Each structure stands twice: as structure tokens, then as C-alpha cells.
Amino acid sequence: MSGAPSPVFEAPWHAQAFALAVYLNERGVFDWPEWTQVFGAVLAEHGLTKELDGGDDYFLAWVGALERICSEKGVAELEALSALKTSWERAYLATPHGAPVRIATGEAG
Template identity: 50%
Template sequence: MTPERPFAEPWQAELFALTLALSEAGQFTWGHWTEAFGATLKRHGATRELDGNADYYAAWLETLEGLLDGSGLAPKPLADEMRDRWEAAYLSTPHGKPVRIAD
């Protein structure tokens, strides 16, 4: 991660943008987000020092998933099912072909 490239991985930028868009759409307030994220970081850092990159975005994702589950917007069982379907789709897609989730 450098000043020219604030995110180490593209998914981190996408996660940040998704969180911001959901907040701006009224799914949760930014204050609620920062409180929940702070609690997740505190819990993750209770047993070891965090690295500020992979640890940070793992906590970010966990927090967002928790907020979406709690609000009913993306309940954990549904999110888990979609993740599993996406994984099966990309693992079975030949390189260079579009990934499609089966109905």
C-alpha cells in the first residue's frame, strides 16, 4: 500500500465503496458503522497486534457482514449460500470466460 495506491487489493477498494454506498443509501448511519467497526477492531486486536492491512479489511468485511445480517438486508444464511454459489461458479469456469452463477 502506497500513498498513490491507498488499497493493497482491488477488493478492499470495492468493500470500502460498497460500505460507503450502503451508508449513503440509508442502510446504516456512518456513526453506527464506525462504532461497530471499532468494536470489531478492538475484539480482533485483543489477542494479537493487527497488521493494519489484511487484518484491517478482514475486520471491515466482518463488520459489514454483521450489519447486513442484523438489518435483514443480507441475512447470514443467504450471504453464505451466495458465497458458496459464487465459489462453485468461479471454480468451474474456464479461464477467460465470464463467471455465471447457476440458477
């Protein structure tokens, strides 16, 4: 191979989101054609307002597709996701730098 290898994932959350889809597919939550249909639809929706460059915006669509397919499959409710996201945000803002960030079990779940 020529040149320096470029990073596979530009950000940790890209990798996490990618792995979640692969994992949930292998677990049988959805099959891959179902995933590509939902992901393709979300990409198309995001692409209506601007041209996607295949970087951050690509994984943003990936996350949107994960939320949508998990909601459709009944494994993750959108309201619960929203509440948990708020919990995580609060936890980050309340945790001293360097300490592990956690949310309480059962919080906003």
C-alpha cells in the same frame, strides 16, 4: 508530495468492501456513527488474538463489520451470504480461465 504514491487500495476486494460501506451509508441503510461502532467492535474482537497491522487484516474486519451491520439492519441474512459465497466459489472453480464467472440468478439466494 514526495516520493512515489503508494496504491490507495492494495487489493480489489479492499476497494469493493470500502465502497460498499460508503454506498450503504449514503443509501441510508446505516448512519456513519453506527458504522464506526460496529467496525470498531469487530476490530477490537480481531485484535484480541493478534496485533492488527492495518493492512489486509483491517479490511478483513471491515468485511466482517459489513456482514454484521447488514444482518442487524435486516438487509442481508448470514445464511444467505454463506450460501452465496459457496456458489461463487463453485463458479470460480467450474469456469474456464478467461471466461466471465457468473452464478445463476436465484442460486442460493
